[in-house]
Amino acid sequence: MTVTCKGLVLRELGLPAPYADSRPLKLETVTLASPKPTDLVVKVRGGGLCHSDLSVINGSRGRMVPMLLGHEGAGEVVEIGAGIDDVKVGDKVVFQFAPSCGRCEMCQSGRPQICSAAAKARAEGGLLSGGTRITDEDGAPMYHHTGISCFAEYAVVNRGSVVVVDDPISMVDAAVFGCAVMTGTGAVMNTAKIQPGETVAIFGLGGVGLCGIMGAKASGAEVVIGVDLEETKRTKALELGATHVFDARDPELATKVADLTRGGVDCAVELAGAVAAMNGAYAVLRRGGRLVTAGLSPAGAQFGFEHADLVSNEKAVIGSYMGSSVPVRDIPRFLRMFHAGQLPVDSLIDGYLGFDEVNAGFDKLNEGKALRQILAPHGT
Template sequence: MTLAAVMRALDGPLAVEEIELNPTGPGQVRVRLAAAGVCHSDLSLANGTLRQPLPAVLGHEGAGVVVEVGAGVTGIAPGDHVVLNWSPPCRSCWYCEHGEPYLCLHGDDAARVPFATSGDEPVYAGLGTGAFAAETVVGAHACIPVPADIPLAEAALLGCAVLTGVGAVTNAAKVQPGQSVAVIGLGGVGLAAIQGARLAGASAIVAVDPSPTKEELALSLGATHFMAPGNKLAREIRGLTGGIGADHAIECVGRGETIRSAWSVTRRGGTATVVGLGSAMDPVQFNALEVAFFARTIVGCMYGSTDPAVDVPILLEHYRAGRLNLAALVTDEVSLSGVGEAFSRMRDGRGARTLVRFA
């Protein structure tokens, strides 16, 4: 038995209760969680924006210690420290074989089958990971080993926010030194994107968020300017960029209006990269003239266009060298019972990343 925050209804409360994890099967690993970040995708699963079978244990941005491995598992042993990969590639589908493991056809297979029970009731793992639990069972290919000297509380953020935010800049947008970047939405992913833009050598880095409380943190992580969203945003960004607009906009919210804003603040020939996962019922509109006239590119970005097995070690190199600040992304820490409170802060736009700490 293990403690978990269980969701039984959309937008319902998360109750901390005991669940029985499935036995660790062939090719699987049981992990004792040290920490898990609370991501906006968890909130999207909780409110029905993204599909989620119920009851479920959400949480997908986690790190912990391996306590058991199943038959056939190699390269991972009890005692190893790992970051969880919520979209582990199969390495054999068309996308994996063509260099796009972040689009793997089987990356969400584990989310479709129960990973535990509560009494006689099956329980599903949010995004196949179920990190809002003291322990979880995942496929061995969903575990990325990390050195034991890396604090697991900070390593957890690599599992989603940092991979996604930095990857959006370096892998999807391919920002070049000297280019200008606007980052719209300053949650954990957006703040990671700001650091990614700094690592890429961007010149002007404009942080955009409605909450003025995020300005100081954004500037400390590499932003050169802070602005509030609004009708004048595109004009203000053109004023910082010689009248042409940003080379790149990174949208980290997932709303039609902010995607449209990301498009509008980029220069002619610029690129808007959409990271935020929004609702299928929220349209984005462009008129027939502007698409060709502005010659902009709009790019979708899933999981930072990363291969975590490759990109996590690169991010750890930046972390060790002091170029990547993970701790600064955490603005609140809670116990397992505080996940609902973290969702409330997220709805209100307060703070960046909330971290669930396990004893």
Template sequence: MKAAIFEEVGKPLVISDITLGDMGPHEVRVRTAAVGLCHSDLHYIDGTVAQPMPVVLGHEVAGVVEAVGAHVTRMKPGDHVVGCLSVFCGTCEHCIGGNLVNCSNQSVRYLPGQAQRITREGVHVNQGFNLGAFAEEMLVHENALVKVRDDMPLDRAALIGCGVLTGTGSVIRTAKVPPGSTVAVIGCGGVGLSAVMGARLAGALRIIAIDILDSKLELAREFGATDVINGRDGDSVQKVIEMTRGGVNYAFECIGAKRTAEQAFEMLATGGTVTLMGVMPPEMMIEFSGRDLFYRQKKILGCFMGSNQFPTDIPRLCDFYMDGRLPLDQMISKRIRLDQINEGFEDLKAGNVARSVVTFDI
């Protein structure tokens, strides 16, 4: 079967034939239906984050179950499923405490380079994110998947597995935004647009979207933003403070850059909370005012994958979409084939798309 393999930093992915290993008792084989191109993949491709190579990346994925291991009971062949990179064991201290994204069991959530499920001409190929979704099929642990309703379109379901789950979760689960709040979202890619949707679902009174591309700001309005600011048109922090008469209650940084993280903190009102969810280089240091932390009681939260509990969150988000309250149709800018994946990443780097989705004939 075909897969797109990342072999060298800064170089195009290579379309090659791969072979999946034998299925373990808690594993599931999935026929890939759709996989989104996410900035997290791009961070590995451009070398921002290290990853053993060669590797099959891809993690924002939905598909159809082909076969299940002997001990798998929660899904069966033919079920529609969404994958999530925050695979969990369900028994460690974090999982029992409800923090599935912090699962520490490395026998389930393999560290990069440890999963031994993929080969190419007999040679080991790494499995990115414990999923390896840039392929026609995947072999994954059952706790990396959740069954979804059969009438949920799988290309839109794929988006929920990462970008939508992260953005909405950052608002609802991480920051716990209450109704009537004022919110600012910096960066209107897939995750930022999802944070806008999350703020709308949470009942935020005012949602200010900030980006440097007018096309993305137009999308943000469609997704629920009440106000937009182009970051190239002056001081965004000052504009937010003026618009809200003192700053927002909640700010969300969706880019992973030092300056935008600091801006998100600066635009907070007294007692406000900033949530940082953009992927940042390991060496990046961010500066905040100690005076603001102490006297103005501003708060800083880190957010990984929307602090999700994806076995329940993803089916609920599918229900929101089917009920017309999650406008995912507008998020898909392009549907492409696997052999067009490199062009898709060029579009992502240029900021031309909210999401491109690789779709497969199934």
């Protein structure tokens, strides 16, 4: 059946801040088409406000509009397509923004997070099962955000875009596992593969970066360094497991880290989505060190380094999409770590919002005054 509901629609990129005034996200009535055989409909309980959403709003990472925004979230299944037999109505699910087809070269090589078919569907603003399912009040189609579009009361998604969880966590709070935790903790544990005793520096201490701090501590890193522009975020990093913190603007940062770590860190993880952070992260590496980056800089941004240094010191620069996570494996694993006290991600949540508060919420995110605010379409 079709579902008519409220959702936040982006119709114009690059409107100026403050967003509370320019209101780039408009609350509209939208219609979700009946699910195709491999689709399902989810009642959205929580949708996290993330820098990836902000980068679409401000136009630094262009997307097709009109688009129903939101990519980090969780909820409950209310309808399933005829071809789905492993999900039932009432199941709790966490969204994941990189579904996989299971057939392309990337999936077959064990890297489902960079599935070629899913990348094509995201670029087209559709679902992995093909096409779009959202129309506005005039019947005009609109695009999906990473195949999810969870800034709404309901979402129609492909089966591959959800992970069923049997867990007592509130589905509002579970939203953060759909991006912040997978990306930040995953970058440290899956991509960087931090080992006990290693030294780590995390650049960027927003919601994703603080998940990286927690992941580094849980991995047994001996030294965990947090680097950010904001003092409040550096203080939070110390609360969550960082052993040392530095101001990203410190001109002596590389020297101080080298003195602290006997020449530099084994691994630097860039989670800020800024070329300046990439430069800083590369500068603190020791010989043989590795730089992992999961941040997304504005389209066209370039990062450079001295080629001879990379070779002669055998350093490595490694990209990490969605924390190199395999969601069906990692979301349950990270939830277990949460309940064991190893990933206290609930401490990142600094507000629950209604639809009318989301534009102002993005102002707070843009100004560095928030970690993870969560839209709760049906209340907390």
